[in-house]
Amino acid sequence: MDDRYFDTIFTLFSDRLSELGSPLPSVSMIAEERNDPYRVLVSTVISLRTKDSVTLESSGRLFQIAPDIPTLAATPSETIAETIKPAGFYKRKGEQLKKIAEILMSEYGGRVPSDMDSLLSLPGVGLKTASLVLNLGFGIDAICVDCHVHQIANRIGWVDTKTPEETEKELRRILPRRFWIPLNELLVRYGQKVCTPVSPHCSGCPIADSCRRKGVERSR
Template identity: 45%
Template sequence: MTLPAPPRPDFPIDEVMQILSQAMPAFTQPLIDQMGDERQTPFRILVATILSLRTKDTLTAVVAPRLFGVADTPEATLALGEDRLAELIYPVGFYRTKARSIVQICAILIDRYGGAVPSGLDALLELPGVGRKTANLVVTAGYGLPGICVDIHVHRITNRWGYVAAKSPDATELALRAYLPRQHWIPINNLLVTLGQNICHPTSPRCSVCPLAEHCARVGVVRSR
């Protein structure tokens, strides 16, 4: 599939990423980065990301360590059973459905991969309850391999900039894989999640204090502060 030229071919993406890399460390970091390098095993990242879906990071930051204090390997997690796992991850959103998916995932990891989490995107996408956002985060944060984790913040902000013009996170990922210089693939998620949680909100973004105000096309912004 051939993609059209980016909507803003002159968008200064290198400068924008540099500005963000300098400004965003002053804010609270996304959940996965709060875990610390020594605790970012691929399995922990996989499970924590599943727990975070439709759940605030502040809640996941409490629930995930509680679970990992009891079990943080596929074998130990599977041994808990679905009911006990559901108790440990309550009250994250859809906790019973997530418990079921995590138990199924653990069984697959043990059966197919010897208890390891696969590093390939296609293999990860075959796991129950794992979408492209989760799979890409495991690939990038878990293994340090090239990938672009596009969540709602990355989707919203890159489209708001006018850097891409896509109707869904998956379409945004496809566009970014074509347009975005590879050195920015891994860091873009952390930087834009931080920007989105603190400044570039879905409604009424804080444009007056945004370090990227002069570069942003403000596509779709009706009201700002």
């Protein structure tokens, strides 16, 4: 697997997604409005276990009442929760977001840190959120591996791993650097439209002939 191989896969997947219609709203669309680490961090926390369309609307409402870190830190967690409702676990996320903002104020001078360890130390921030903040907020190369990336990379046969953490390590080894940032957005969208978690649409997939389909018991 070399540069040209991944170029081909990325092009085939992008073309297939274009054929299927307009892109779904996603965290990176929010981030692209302004490459603001604060917005990426907040919208990614909201996005966990939440539909993209709900994330987009919930984040938009929250940014209207809390456009920056100091304002979020001063907003009661109940207000944050009510504002992001019906995002999944909105009450817990309300508390997490307030706590995150308070820590950013007290320990990071009111800014989002740009290193992985500091980001991972924030409440409710895991590998996916930290990687997205580095990727989209700071333009730092990092591979964001969520459930779609982990599953599709294993199905195709790029990696043979049990956890997203192992997948991230393997992808760092085999994937040329220029694909690190776009990988997440592409595979998340591909996982939503084509290579779905249950019964993927293999009959309409441009790499069906070469895909190992590891772990796929049922497909359409």
